[in-house]
């Protein structure tokens with residue numbers, strides 16, 4: 584399938600001011616009963632990934648995450664990327680119970696990015712990495728790993744928005760399960776931070792919905808204060 588080079592007919596990034604991109608980013612969920620066309624957007628997605636990687640990060644991830652047979656990066660996050668055809672195949676292999684709206688979104692998505700963060704190994708006597716059940720130590724280092732991974736995800740959302748691409752940061756629901764990690768060969772030492780759906784602009788008969796909290800945002804006066812010192 585030819586790659587158009589851009590993900591949609593949205594404005595190219597050069598003509599869009601950063602402030603507009605930040606304001607225009609919003610949660611868009613597309614729920615399809617019938618599969619939307621599975622177009623190949625790999626070249627455009629590669630650019631989004633490259634931009635995501637410019638997020639700040641304070642500390643390299645633990646050596647145990649930099650495996651010879653896996654991904655070697657020092658970044659405290661990993662992005663596992665599924666194209667549209669793989670999304671459809673994953674949908675077919677999900678359990679029917681407790682999958683919620685994820686199957687309908689996998690039927691619509693152009694891309695799904697399972698973004699994980701990489702906890703440091705707990706200081707267990709045997710030194711083993713025990714993150715099963717998403718357990719990790721409440722350390723400053725782990726907090727900063729999560730923060731850096733979140734910044735990478737926000738970069739991804741902003742880069743997608745700048746390309747006119749709809750996005751949705753989901754906790755993941757059924758995608759967090761051991762079975763899905765195993766199926767997609769995601770190491771269980773990683774913790775899912777966001778299942779980021781990218782949707783096409785042509786949504787056919789699919790249902791398109793927004794988010795719950797967007798309209799409840801407060802002005803900065805609600806969450807920021809100027810600090811005064813005499």
Ligand SMILES: Cc1cc2nc3c(=O)[nH]c(=O)nc-3n(C[C@H](O)[C@H](O)[C@H](O)COP(=O)(O)O)c2cc1C
Pocket residue numbers: 608609610611752753754755756776777793794795796797
């Ligand atoms: C860490 C994180 C997890 C989220 N998980 C979900 C989710 O599981 N389901 C959902 O409907 N929205 C989820 N959201 C999206 C928020 O609901 C949404 O960002 C919020 O309502 C504000 O709306 P906006 O993104 O349109 O500004 C998540 C957002 C973040 C940052």
